[in-house]
Amino acid sequence: MTLELLLRYLHFVSIFAIVGSLVSEHLLLKPILPKKSIDLLSKIDGIYGLAVLSLLGAGLTLWLGGHGKPTEFYSENPIFHFKLGLFVGIGLLSIYPTVFFIKNRKGDPEEIVTVPRVIFWMIRIELVLVFLIPILAGLMAKGIGLGS
Ligand code: HEM
Numbered sequence: 001m002t003l004e005l006l007l008r009y010l011h012f013v014s015i016f017a018i019v020g021s022l023v024s025e026h027l028l029l030k031p032i033l034p035k036k037s038i039d040l041l042s043k044i045d046g047i048y049g050l051a052v053l054s055l056l057g058a059g060l061t062l063w064l065g066g067h068g069k070p071t072e073f074y075s076e077n078p079i080f081h082f083k084l085g086l087f088v089g090i091g092l093l094s095i096y097p098t099v100f101f102i103k104n105r106k107g108d109p110e111e112i113v114t115v116p117r118v119i120f121w122m123i124r125i126e127l128v129l130v131f132l133i134p135i136l137a138g139l140m141a142k143g144i145g146l147g148s
Pocket residue numbers: 011015055056058059060062063068069074084087090130133134137138139140141142
């Protein structure tokens with residue numbers, strides 16, 4: 001029970017960190033930025049990456065670790081698979097911004113870099129997906145979606 005509580009706690013705080021880092025990235029992004037700002041964005045993106053890993057670790061353990069409901073409770077629910085699909089979508093959307101930040105953070109801190117418009121949109125769509133997932137999580141936690 002204690003471990004399950006800890007995993008749920010980790011799952012939640014990771015979501016807070018993901019939302020915090022994505023909102024910060026979105027607020028800091030501008031069409032043109034000096035490399036020193038890209039470096040800051042890259043650091044925030046690193047926090048985002050760690051939060052995604054801890055979210056995934058806690059989620060996988062809740063699902064497969066047998067610390068709460070049985071594994072089949074989730075595996076047999078299509079809403080859970082939809083939730084996982086959206087999570088994978090978020091992961092895929094974050095690849096390009098992450099690579100862009102890493103590639104452009106080094107060098108003269110004052111040098112100006114043009115940020116591709118698509119990066120703004122990728123972060124926006126990631127945020128929308130992160131805000132949709134808790135609805136699916138709430139439904140699946142109640143067993144809605146499971147055949148009777
Ligand atoms: C951005 C991604 C995610 C968000 C926003 C999210 C959100 C949530 C929320 C809000 C809950 C609590 C549901 C409730 O008690 O009403 C939850 C529970 C859970 N999540 Fe996630 N989750 C995400 C990713 C994942 C992933 C990747 C996995 C598995 C690999 C996962 C597995 C679980 C499990 C097993 C539970 C326990 C449900 C229960 O109480 O029975 N989650 N999630």
